[in-house]
Amino acid sequence: MSEQTAPHRAGSDAPFFAVMGTLGGSYILLIVAMLAADLAYTSPRNFADALRKPEIQFAIWLTLVSCSISALLSIWVATPLGYLLSRFPFRGRWLIDTIIDIPIVLPPLVIGLSLLILFNIKFNETSLEDLLHEHVRWGQWRLSVTFSQPAVVLAQFAVACAFAVQTMRVTFDQIDPRAEQVALTLGCRRSQAFLEVALPQAWRGIVAALTVAWARSLGEFGPILVFAGATRMRTEVLSTTVFLELSVGELSAAVAVSLLMVVAAMVVLGIVRILGTKAKAAA
Amino acid sequence: MIELDGISIRSGAFALANVGLSIPAGTYAVLMGGTGQGKTTILEAICGLRTVTAGRVLLHGADVTRLRPGDRGVGYVPQDLALFPMMTVRGHLEFALRVRHWPERAIVERVAELAAVLGIEPLLSRGVEHLSGGEGQRVALGRALSFRPRILLLDEPLNALDEATRDRLCELLRKVQRTSGLTTLHVTHSRSEAAALADKLLILESGRLSERPVAALEQLPDDLIAAGGRPR
Numbered sequence: 001m002s003e004q005t006a007p008h009r010a011g012s013d014a015p016f017f018a019v020m021g022t023l024g025g026s027y028i029l030l031i032v033a034m035l036a037a038d039l040a041y042t043s044p045r046n047f048a049d050a051l052r053k054p055e056i057q058f059a060i061w062l063t064l065v066s067c068s069i070s071a072l073l074s075i076w077v078a079t080p081l082g083y084l085l086s087r088f089p090f091r092g093r094w095l096i097d098t099i100i101d102i103p104i105v106l107p108p109l110v111i112g113l114s115l116l117i118l119f120n121i122k123f124n125e126t127s128l129e130d131l132l133h134e135h136v137r138w139g140q141w142r143l144s145v146t147f148s149q150p151a152v153v154l155a156q157f158a159v160a161c162a163f164a165v166q167t168m169r170v171t172f173d174q175i176d177p178r179a180e181q182v183a184l185t186l187g188c189r190r191s192q193a194f195l196e197v198a199l200p201q202a203w204r205g206i207v208a209a210l211t212v213a214w215a216r217s218l219g220e221f222g223p224i225l226v227f228a229g230a231t232r233m234r235t236e237v238l239s240t241t242v243f244l245e246l247s248v249g250e251l252s253a254a255v256a257v258s259l260l261m262v263v264a265a266m267v268v269l270g271i272v273r274i275l276g277t278k279a280k281a282a283a
Numbered sequence: 284m285i286e287l288d289g290i291s292i293r294s295g296a297f298a299l300a301n302v303g304l305s306i307p308a309g310t311y312a313v314l315m316g317g318t319g320q321g322k323t324t325i326l327e328a329i330c331g332l333r334t335v336t337a338g339r340v341l342l343h344g345a346d347v348t349r350l351r352p353g354d355r356g357v358g359y360v361p362q363d364l365a366l367f368p369m370m371t372v373r374g375h376l377e378f379a380l381r382v383r384h385w386p387e388r389a390i391v392e393r394v395a396e397l398a399a400v401l402g403i404e405p406l407l408s409r410g411v412e413h414l415s416g417g418e419g420q421r422v423a424l425g426r427a428l429s430f431r432p433r434i435l436l437l438d439e440p441l442n443a444l445d446e447a448t449r450d451r452l453c454e455l456l457r458k459v460q461r462t463s464g465l466t467t468l469h470v471t472h473s474r475s476e477a478a479a480l481a482d483k484l485l486i487l488e489s490g491r492l493s494e495r496p497v498a499a500l501e502q503l504p505d506d507l508i509a510a511g512g513r514p515r
Binding site: 176178179181182183184185186187188189192196197200201 | 429
C-alpha cells in the first residue's frame with residue numbers, strides 16, 4: 001500500500017546529458033583537435049610565405065572562380081530537376097533517382113576517369129574534345145576542355161550538382177503543392193505557377209543548395225586531378241595545391257593551404273547562415 | 284450550370300464511379316456527406332485538378348472534361364485555403380487578373396471593389412502569414428472571385444472559425460452569390476451553414492449523390508453528414 005502512495009520521483013537528468021553529450025561531443029572534439037594540430041604545425045610566417053607564392057595565389061583565384069561557376073551551374077540544373085522529380089510521379093522516376101545518386105556513391109576518381117574517357121574516346125575518328133576544339137572558337141581562341149580550366153569546372157559540377165539536386169528536391173517536397181494547384185485554377189500555365197508561386201517559396205532551399213554545391217566543389221580533388229590535371233598556373237586549385245605541396249615534401253605549405261580552405265569554407269557557411277537568419281527576421 | 288455526367292474517379296485505393304449531378308445556373312448548392320466520401324474529390328474533378336477516368340464534366344453546357352484547370356473559369360477555395368506564402372493580400376487579388384493581362388487601371392478598380400465587398404481594405408499590403416482564420420478565408424474567397432468566374436467551388440470554407448465570424452461570412456457568401464449570380468457548390472458538415480445558404484441540398488453517401496429537400500436537413504441522421512478528421 002505504501003508503495004502506491006509514496007510520491008514518485010523521476011530522478012536526475014544528469015546521466016542523460018552526460019552520456020549524450022560525451023558521445024556527441026567526441027566528434028566535435030575530433031574536428032577541433034585536427035584544426036588545432038594544423039594550427040600548431042604551421043606558423044603565421046609559413047602562412048604568409050605560402051600566400052606570397054604566385055602559384056598559390058593563382059590557385060586561390062581559380063578555386064574561387066571555378067567553385068562559384070560550378071555552384072551557379074548546379075543551381076541552374078538542380079532547380080528544374082528537383083521540381084520535376086518532386087511534383088510529377090512519372091513512370092521510371094526510380095531510374096532517374098538512381099542515376100542522380102551515381103555521382104554521390106561513385107568514388108570521385110572514377111568520375112574523373114569517366115569524364116576523361118567521355119571527352120576523348122573516338123567515334124568515327126573524332127572525339128568530343130576534337131569537336132569542341134574545332135567548332136567553339138572566338139577569333140584565335142579555341143575551346144579545349146581536357147587538362148584545362150573548363151575541365152576543372154566540369155569535374156566539380158559533375159559531383160556538386162547531384163548534391164544540389166537532392167537539396168532542391170527536398171525543398172520542393174516540403175512546399176505544399178496546393179498553392180500551385182490553386183494558381184492553375186486561376187488561369188495559370190505550369191510555368192507561371194512554378195515561377196510566381198513555387199520558386200519564391202524555395203529561395204531558402206536555393207541558398208542551401210548553392211552552399212552545398214560550392215562546398216563540394218571546393219573539396220573536389222580526384223576528378224580534377226584526373227580530368228584537368230594539376231598543372232601549376234593553369235589547372236591548379238587549392239585542393240590540388242595541398243597534394244602538389246605534399247608530394248614535393250613541403251608539408252608546412254600544404255598545411256597552410258589546408259587552413260586557408262578551412263577559412264574559405266567557414267566564411268561561405270557564415271555568410272549563408274547570416275543571410276538565412278536575416279531573412280527569417282524579415283519574414 | 285454545373286453538370287456531372289456519370290463521372291468516375293480513381294486515386295489509389297479510393298474510387299468514385301458513375302457520379303451524376305446537375306446544379307442549375309445561379310443556384311447555391313450545398314454538398315454534405317461523411318468524412319472520406321469524396322466530396323473534395325468531386326470539387327477537384329469540376330475545377331480540373333483531378334482527371335476523371337470516365338464520364339463528362341459540363342459547365343454551362345460546355346464539355347470541359349479535357350480542359351486544363353486554368354481554362355475552365357472556375358473559382359476554387361480549397362479547404363486549407365492554400366494562400367501564396369510569399370505574396371501580399373493585394374497580390375492574391377491581382378494574381379488571376381495579371382495572368383489575364385487586364386489593364387492596370389481595371390486591376391486597381393477590381394481590387395478596390397473586392398476589398399470593399401470583403402472588408403479587407405486594411406489588409407491589402409500585408410503578407411498572409413499572420414492573418415486570422417476569418418481574414419484568410421476572405422482573402423482566399425477574394426482570390427477565387429477576382430476574375431469574375433461564373434462558378435464558385437467552396438470546400439468547407441467556414442471550418443475552424445468562431446460562430447460570429449461564421450455567421451458574418453455566411454451572410455457575405457450569400458450576398459456575393461446573389462449579386463453576381465454565381466453557380467455555387469459548397470461543401471460542409473454544418474447543418475446551420477447548410478440551412479443558411481442552400482437552395483439545393485446534395486448528400487454524398489457510399490459513392491452515390493442524392494438530392495434532399497433543404498427542409499429535411501434536421502431529419503438527416505448525424506452519421507450521414509458528420510465531420511471528423513480531414514476528408515479527402
